[in-house]
Amino acid sequence: MNPLLQPFDTAPFSKIKNEHFKPAFLQAMEDARAEIDAITENKEEPSFENTIVALEFSGQQLDRISSVFFNLNSAETNEEIQKIAQEVSPLLSEFSNDITLNEGLFKRIKYVFDAREDLDLSLEESTLLEKKYKSFSRNGANLPEDKKKRLREIDSELSKLKLTFGENVLAETNKYEMHLTNEEDVAGLPEGEKEAAAQLAKAKEKEGWLITLDYPSYIPFMKYAKNRELRKELSLAFGSKGFHNDELDNQENVLKIAKLRHERAQLLGYETHAHFVLEERMAETPEKVQGFLNELLLKAKPAAEREFQELSQFAKELDGLDQLQKWDASYYSEKLKQKLFNLDDEILKPYFKLENVINGVFKVAEKLFDLKFKEVNNVDKYHEEVLTYEVYDQKDNFISLFYADFHPRKGKRGGAWMTSYKSQYKKDGKNIRPHISNVCNFTRSTSSKPSLLTFNEVTTLFHEFGHGLHGMLANTTYPSLSGTSVYWDFVELPSQVMENWCYEKEALELFAHHYETGELIPMELVQKIKESATFQEGMQTLRQLSFGLLDMAWHAQDPTAIEDVKAFETLAFTGTQLYPETPETCMSTAFSHIFQGGYSSGYYSYKWAEVLDADAFAYFKENGIFNKTIASKFKDNVLSMGGTENPMELYKRFRGQEPKVEALLERAGLLELRK
Numbered sequence: 001m002n003p004l005l006q007p008f009d010t011a012p013f014s015k016i017k018n019e020h021f022k023p024a025f026l027q028a029m030e031d032a033r034a035e036i037d038a039i040t041e042n043k044e045e046p047s048f049e050n051t052i053v054a055l056e057f058s059g060q061q062l063d064r065i066s067s068v069f070f071n072l073n074s075a076e077t078n079e080e081i082q083k084i085a086q087e088v089s090p091l092l093s094e095f096s097n098d099i100t101l102n103e104g105l106f107k108r109i110k111y112v113f114d115a116r117e118d119l120d121l122s123l124e125e126s127t128l129l130e131k132k133y134k135s136f137s138r139n140g141a142n143l144p145e146d147k148k149k150r151l152r153e154i155d156s157e158l159s160k161l162k163l164t165f166g167e168n169v170l171a172e173t174n175k176y177e178m179h180l181t182n183e184e185d186v187a188g189l190p191e192g193e194k195e196a197a198a199q200l201a202k203a204k205e206k207e208g209w210l211i212t213l214d215y216p217s218y219i220p221f222m223k224y225a226k227n228r229e230l231r232k233e234l235s236l237a238f239g240s241k242g243f244h245n246d247e248l249d250n251q252e253n254v255l256k257i258a259k260l261r262h263e264r265a266q267l268l269g270y271e272t273h274a275h276f277v278l279e280e281r282m283a284e285t286p287e288k289v290q291g292f293l294n295e296l297l298l299k300a301k302p303a304a305e306r307e308f309q310e311l312s313q314f315a316k317e318l319d320g321l322d323q324l325q326k327w328d329a330s331y332y333s334e335k336l337k338q339k340l341f342n343l344d345d346e347i348l349k350p351y352f353k354l355e356n357v358i359n360g361v362f363k364v365a366e367k368l369f370d371l372k373f374k375e376v377n378n379v380d381k382y383h384e385e386v387l388t389y390e391v392y393d394q395k396d397n398f399i400s401l402f403y404a405d406f407h408p409r410k411g412k413r414g415g416a417w418m419t420s421y422k423s424q425y426k427k428d429g430k431n432i433r434p435h436i437s438n439v440c441n442f443t444r445s446t447s448s449k450p451s452l453l454t455f456n457e458v459t460t461l462f463h464e465f466g467h468g469l470h471g472m473l474a475n476t477t478y479p480s481l482s483g484t485s486v487y488w489d490f491v492e493l494p495s496q497v498m499e500n501w502c503y504e505k506e507a508l509e510l511f512a513h514h515y516e517t518g519e520l521i522p523m524e525l526v527q528k529i530k531e532s533a534t535f536q537e538g539m540q541t542l543r544q545l546s547f548g549l550l551d552m553a554w555h556a557q558d559p560t561a562i563e564d565v566k567a568f569e570t571l572a573f574t575g576t577q578l579y580p581e582t583p584e585t586c587m588s589t590a591f592s593h594i595f596q597g598g599y600s601s602g603y604y605s606y607k608w609a610e611v612l613d614a615d616a617f618a619y620f621k622e623n624g625i626f627n628k629t630i631a632s633k634f635k636d637n638v639l640s641m642g643g644t645e646n647p648m649e650l651y652k653r654f655r656g657q658e659p660k661v662e663a664l665l666e667r668a669g670l671l672e673l674r675k
């Protein structure tokens with residue numbers, strides 16, 4: 001008896017053994033294929049019900065098994081699970097490719113799609129139909145055979161190039177090390193960082209200290225190391241990954257990726273790769289993204305220039321520097337920040353005992369959305385540390401199951417995330433409620449101290465909980481449109497907006513009490529947190545915008561004629577650079593976000609999401625941060641609606657207007673600086 005192949009409501013963790021996964025996957029895939037075949041072979045005329053809805057609800061068991069398995073692989077993995085993941089991942093991509101390439105299935109979908117005007121579909125139904133149709137057409141289902149063939153070639157070529165790009169960046173990162181044997185060369189580094197560098201050296205049986213290009217080694221060195229020449233060396237090494245004209249060089253790969261993406265987009269009838277990508281984003285068009293980035297640039301640049309002047313002046317006074325260089329940025333910024341704020345995590349932590357913060361975020365959810373969280377002990381879980389809650393609304397209707405897993409363990413990957421074990425959907429007159437999980441890596445308690453969070457961890461908890469609310473409050477018919485299944489540049493709104501409550505007195509009063517004395521966090525501390533959060537916001541904004549503009553330069557125009565990566569990049573950076581140009585470095589050759597990961601034509605979404613969350617929170621602030629009417633509008637038009645409609649429409653219904661950049665500029669302190 002394989003517990004994964006029996007019907008289950010909550011995931012049956014205690015009954016699952018590793019050897020259950022693979023047979024369960026194989027069986028569920030076979031069942032799902034049979035469901036697809038039944039749709040394709042149906043003799044009746046294709047209809048929304050017998051094709052689109054049937055496809056939507058096919059493979060549900062496979063989805064549940066996948067979510068249990070891959071969630072475990074992130075939160076509580078071991079070598080055996082990792083091995084199974086290696087084995088089943090290619091089978092799963094083959095399975096989904098087989099669906100996308102299934103011509104009989106596409107024929108039926110297209111039949112329904114072409115008749116959509118006469119079908120009298122609801123908004124959600126039309127969205128589902130369009131989404132299903134697009135998942136085929138965007139993969140070439142409408143193309144003639146020869147072009148289909150070319151598309152497959154491009155896809156396979158692109159996936160190889162992206163892999164090579166990433167491998168080169170990794171190899172460059174691993175290849176470099178700075179070996180220091182003179183104590184003066186590590187002057188400035190805090191004791192802990194020095195120790196870490198000494199350990200790195202020891203592990204390689206070397207004397208002294210080793211500094212590498214890995215973030216945990218690179219970042220502290222750039223921030224604290226006094227020796228300017230060494231900072232320069234490290235900074236140039238970091239900035240020139242994939243740019244040495246050797247076997248790990250990525251210039252050719254960059255050009256090939258950009259050109260193949262363009263060719264692919266054109267094959268499918270789009271002007272550029274960015275047009276193709278943005279069709280399924282809230283921003284919709286490259287023109288809109290570029291307009292957005294340029295508007296922010298115009299408004300942030302004066303502040304950035306002022307901050308740069310201020311930092312230059314500070315470095316001059318402190319060390320007589322004539323010209324601030326890239327390798328000075330982090331070092332002097334840290335010094336200036338210390339001088340201005342002197343804000344230490346250790347001062348804040350006693351006010352943020354984990355249990356208090358959890359209760360705090362629950363109270364915020366109760367005040368806003370009338371949710372009640374009841375801890376329960378009868379739900380099967382994958383580790384004893386996991387907490388489980390049942391969530392109810394005001395009328396005691398069951399809303400969701402909520403798992404919370406807060407501490408690092410061997411077998412859990414780093415970072416923090418929200419995920420689900422079961423999507424919300426409606427079927428046969430029943431509203432099936434979701435099972436949502438938050439996973440974090442917060443310091444655990446010790447025998448003498450409870451778990452105390454840094455302020456950054458507090459905002460992380462609120463952030464992931466915001467994603468969690470998006471899942472918990474979902475109220476749609478179709479699972480693939482439910483909860484966080486929204487356009488990429490919309491998904492961070494519910495999470496980021498929640499972070500805003502962490503800075504508000506009215507919210508902090510609910511939970512930020514000293515764990516020993518019960519004293520409320522002093523408001524001058526809160527004020528300091530707010531001010532330090534916007535420290536050098538102009539320069540930071542300019543940096544983000546430069547990446548977004550570079551991304552759009554590569555993807556929103558015909559790249560056929562580009563030959564020189566560095567020259568092209570320098571041109572794209574015009575207007576966003578404060579520091580002197582360094583000919584030795586190149587950003588594009590290590591810009592993994594856009595050339596390896598999924599952020600091509602999407603880097604702007606970081607800023608886009610900030611604009612949304614600032615604009616949404618401003619609406620709360622104007623009317624009171626716990627205003628029930630505004631909260632209901634947010635729940636009814638955003639949190640519960642998933643991807644059932646275009647996000648801009650949803651947002652406008654909540655806010656009464658399109659988002660504006662002003663709220664972000666004000667929150668970031670960029671408005672006053674513009675005088």
Ligand SMILES: [Zn+2]
Nearest residue numbers: 463467492495
């Ligand atoms: Zn997020």
